[in-house]
Amino acid sequence: MGAHTHDHGHHEESFISKYIFSHDHKMISKQFLVTAIFMGVVAVMLSIFFRLQLGWPGEKFAILNAFLGDKWAPDGILDKNAYLAMVTIHGTIMVFFVLTGGLSGTFANLLIPLQIGARDMASGFMNMLSYWFFLVSSLIMLSSLFVEGGAASGGWTIYPPLSALPQAMPGSGTGMTLWLISMVLFVASSLLGGLNYIVTIVNLRTKGMKMTRLPLTIWALLVTAILGVLSFPVLVSCVVLLIMDRTMGTAFYLSDIFIQGEALDVTGGSPVLFQHLFWFLGHPEVYIVLLPALGISSEIIATNSRKPIFGYKAMIGSILAIGFLSFIVWGHHMYVTGMNPFIGSVFVFTTLLIAIPSAVKAFNYITTLWQGNIKFTPAMMFSVGLVSTFVTGGLTGIILADSALDVNVHDTYFVVAHFHIVMGMSAIFGMFGGVYHWFPKMYGRMMNSKLGYAHFWLTMVCGFGVFFPMHFVGIAGAPRRYYDYSEFEYLDKVMDLNPVISMFAIVGGAAQLLFIFNFFHSIWYGQKSTQNPWKSNTLEWTTPVQHVHGNWPGALPEVHRWAYDYSNPEHEEDFVPQIVPLKQGEHAH
């Protein structure tokens, strides 16, 4: 099976080839993770800046002035355009750079070769390129915060004509150009990575690793990569057409526009076309973000409950069903665009179908806990938390999917609450869980569990503290992306929630320092890890603690059973690694 014949770690590598232009999937995974943590810190800080304005509108905060300067926060009051730029870049970074690039990039790279028993990715070079495109795209996105006019400000969905016309708002100038360029590079990174993941999983599985013996992480990452490869190219075309509208005088998305005293020479385009193209990526994107987190939590919950994941095949089926359905639901973002109402009803139908595989997953998680023997590692805490956020946030999706109800809550805080809980919190919990769980594999050391618990509980409480009350703000009719709500009499009764939400956001944001400290401290000073600290079945724990190029010093391991033989009554130990041959008379699962 090994398409690669490396001499296993015997040759000395230079600093540059080992740490910078590395082809090794384990190093690339760490590069993705550290970059994503940095981007995450920026995004959280931006959110705290705009939460200060929302919590205490018009109040002066010296700290805003210190960070943003006199142009964006004169006297410590956030500027209106800067507010929109923060909201936009917060969303963009979180969705694409942290939860897509960061989450998939880190765990697909780390886990795919290790869990399927491969020496490395199918193409190490493409994999390296994937990271470098990601890094350059991250840097361009960050640089857009420093240009004249500020970063892109039309919301992370950048609907034209607002985003197409530099005269429509300051953020639609250079900032938007950089946003678009960054996104094209990001998609290149994502495609290079995604193709590699698919090819590796399909071709490089070790002997005995049938598709039905793969851990659910790999299934989730496979479907994620397929979604990405099929939908990201549509985003590129969507973005390229927008670039042409901005620079070459085309009118794909523009028609009949009079702005800043001028009737523009553009007719025949449609702004709604952009939305169709954007959401054709945008909705699968939600699952590109969510599925890896669900895969990771499946693995962590099974391992720490010391039980097989309940309904392994149903879990695979529901991942596939969610993946398929995610391509035919994009119109539910567009019920109030003036789209034909009949098309709206089709999307109501397809969207609500997703509730079924999602329910299957939720109940399967809960049944896995039932009669388990649960060890609450920090990773397990985050995974149980994920099930709660997945259910809690998923349920409000039922309301948003219903076009008749969406009319009144569309683009309100209800939506903000919904997707932050179901996608934001769930995915970030999956990511944290994954880091705590596989840190020993990545760095050969353990993270501090006490700090992990503190980090988890603060994040859980503050996360819900921020996003749960937003349901009520939204349902009272508060539009999102407003700079100030104080002049709306009908909203006064819910506006006392805003300072509370902001307090939770600040505390929750500060709590992430615990994680960052723990992460970097443990890289150098953490307790040295043993080979299989969590007593897990999967192949990555059969590799040596010290990384070697090619992963296994000798021959590749051979797989004899599925990944979930925990507490198998036919065995003494409560776990049976996949490399253990079946006993005589034992039935394979």
Add this chain to the structure above:
Amino acid sequence: MNLFILLVVVLAIIAIAQLTKVYDLSRTLRNSREEEISAADNRLNANAWLVWMFVFFGSVIYLYAKYGDYLPDSASEHGVAVDKLMSLNIWLITVVFFIVNYLLFTFASKYRFNPNRKAKFFAHDNRLEMIWTLVPGITMAFIIVYGLITWNSMTGPASSEAMQIELYSKQFDWTARYPGENKVFGACDFNLIGTSNALGMVTEEGVAAKIAEIDHNIEATEKAIADGIAKGTMPDSYKESLEDQLYKLKRHKQRIMDLKENEMNGVSQWKAGSDDKIVKGEFHIPVGQEIEFVFRSQDVIHSAYMPHFRAQMNTVPGMPTRFKMKPTITTAEMRQKLGNDKFDYILLCNKVCGAAHFNMKMTVIVDSPEDYKAWLAEQKTFGGEPAKKQEETKTEGSDTTMVVASIK
């Protein structure tokens, strides 16, 4: 203040670092492994799940109690049906929320690690899985059917009794237009928009005036180019920009020349606008009358959101959109109902459209039919009072520049 915050952060980090050090040392002394979760830790976290559950459920119930009556009863006919569907959905998801989270947290708490016990090897059960596929499936079928019935009645074609009102959006305000006696809106075209014609109404005089204005500009630009060439000092870049401008002006003129005069209900659309009524700031609608809103946008996408009527529709440049509704409660009645003399229905923008997006609103007044008639009669027609109209639009024009200036 900044220094103080910085100090607190630095001290906190040092404190955590020191505590971690102490912890690491004691762990080495005890010779314990990080991955071996102690019984005490496990118990603590298991119990914490229960505590969390009570806190979480308690807060959720508190929020429902305090903020659950989110908006006053719907003031539109379809809104009543929407609210009914909404309540049903909220009840349903709230029940599922409590059940599923209860199971999750209690299981997590109850089945904590015990070295003397082995977990139950329970890999799958077709009957159970069938249950939690079918039950959500059936529930969803019900929600889909009920939802679509409501949706279809909301979005079906407007009846013949419906009266039309146009809502026109631009950065950052709304304009309402009533079709007047002839019930036909005058034609509009973005090429004719100007300081004296904010909606771009098409009239014979308007077209002629606009063409004359453009011709004048073309002449001036041509003259500037010719002069520049004659003098020989004009930089190429300036000449090119003038030529660009000339090209644009000619295209603009061409687009206006292409406009065709069409007839609707036997009235020419170029003439139909003379009795149209254009209002800003607030607009009135009669109670009990079906209204079909027609939305247009001048510059970017906006969204017309009227939360009290459960109504929302995007306004898209180049693509008119529609939404019909029948208001059922007058403003006066609603004020009485809420015991609030200052209450007003509101139309706001709900699609981010620029810096002053949060301030783009218009008051909606629902009148009794008599009051509505009286109010409408007071409004000037487009054709009738052009002088007055011009003055109004001018002040608004300067308002917009002020907003633009202030946000810059």
